[in-house]
Amino acid sequence: MGLLDGKVAIITGAGGGLGEAYARLFAREGAAVVVNDLGGSRDGSGDGSVSAAQKVVNDILAEGGRAVANGDDVSTLAGGENILKTALDAFGQVDILVCNAGILRDKTFANTTEADWDLVVKVHLKGTYCCTMPVWKWLKDNGRPGTIVMTSSTSGLYGNFGQSNYGAAKAGIYGFMRVLAIEGRKYGIRVMGLAPGAFTRMTSDLPGRAGREPDPLSLPENVAPGVLYMVSDLAADHTGKVLGVSSRGVREIKMLETEGFQPGRPYTAQEVAENAEKVFFAESQTRTAPVR
Template sequence: FANTSEQDWDLVVKVHLKGTYCCTMPVWKWMKDNGKPGTIIMTSSTSGLYGNFGQSNYGAAKAGIYGFMRVLSIEGRKYGIRVMGLAPGAFTRMTSDLPGFRDKEPDAMALPENIAPGVLYMASDLAADHTGKVLGVSSRGVREIKMVQTDGFQPGRPYTAQDVAEHAAEVFFPAAAEKTAASA
């Protein structure tokens, strides 16, 4: 993060988050104004959904897409517009130079053509009952990625930081659960 200039930050957010807005807005408007239900699929990233070292600007933009997708999925129900997200894990020109991929033959399941069936599913009537969800598709399989919350604690009165500390086991997920989610 410390090596990211404000100009680089703005550029990455503009490309990913504003770019998603600019592609979505005319489609959304057309569907809504013409009474044409349909599906909008936005591309997020596990870098934004789980976090990834050294990608604060990219991760923030991709996490913003998640929030944008969730809100539009709620608004879209009224118009029959489904909005879903994709968090692909594919071997591409962008990922081919990352540690662990360099100078290696890609896993056949990590090729973009093996991400496409997940996108086709989301766009089809097969997913008609789903909106506001993110599909993670990679060589590790197909899965839903979502934000979750614990039951927390209900103090029933103004509470202190000490009260939060005393109820930490109720407020936070166990560390083992966080590690499992981050490695998914």
């Protein structure tokens, strides 16, 4: 018995990195998997090919699993619609969508270009929209429950140096996830956010990592079980939540408010300053968030 027996899962950007690890594990747990990837470069430039996705599919088939490749670009609605069509043509249904495809164009803000901004936001934020909309409509129109995982990042939730375009897109995905989790409740559609951490081509040259052998715990294979948990019925009670999944394990990341300064009458800016300890979290209350 697998955790995903009888389910059909679409995973975008699954020709390598984290998505590939999800695809392999989901297939081993009984899911039929659509492996989407346009086989692009890390910065999204150049022509891709479906061969990366096809290789993952071939390996899954060789292990006795069920999978089909798709080479569409997630960042157009036509691409998203065709990814759903691939799932329906091959397997007749969809139950799980993991929006994972992504690119990076890191630079300090002053050095970024409009083209960098547009492409990074397009692939991550619009790409999540373009893949979610067709699946959402299909689930709703067919009265089927489903689970959607949207990939955010601590770079968007907390901020990170040199990632203004990427952080903006990833924070946008967080807001998108929160809204759809609320809208999805009445249809039985769960929507979860994911902030992964793994050693992939996207992160292999980050400061402190370049040229070093990866810690085995930080390989995508060790993130995949956390994501399997999120899409399986084991997490059926959870929606609208972000899990950080990395070599550290699995943890919830949450937006919080302080009690605040609530005078219940008109107030001045000086009074806000005088009550700063009520307005802001004390450092001791925010210990777990990375300080950047």
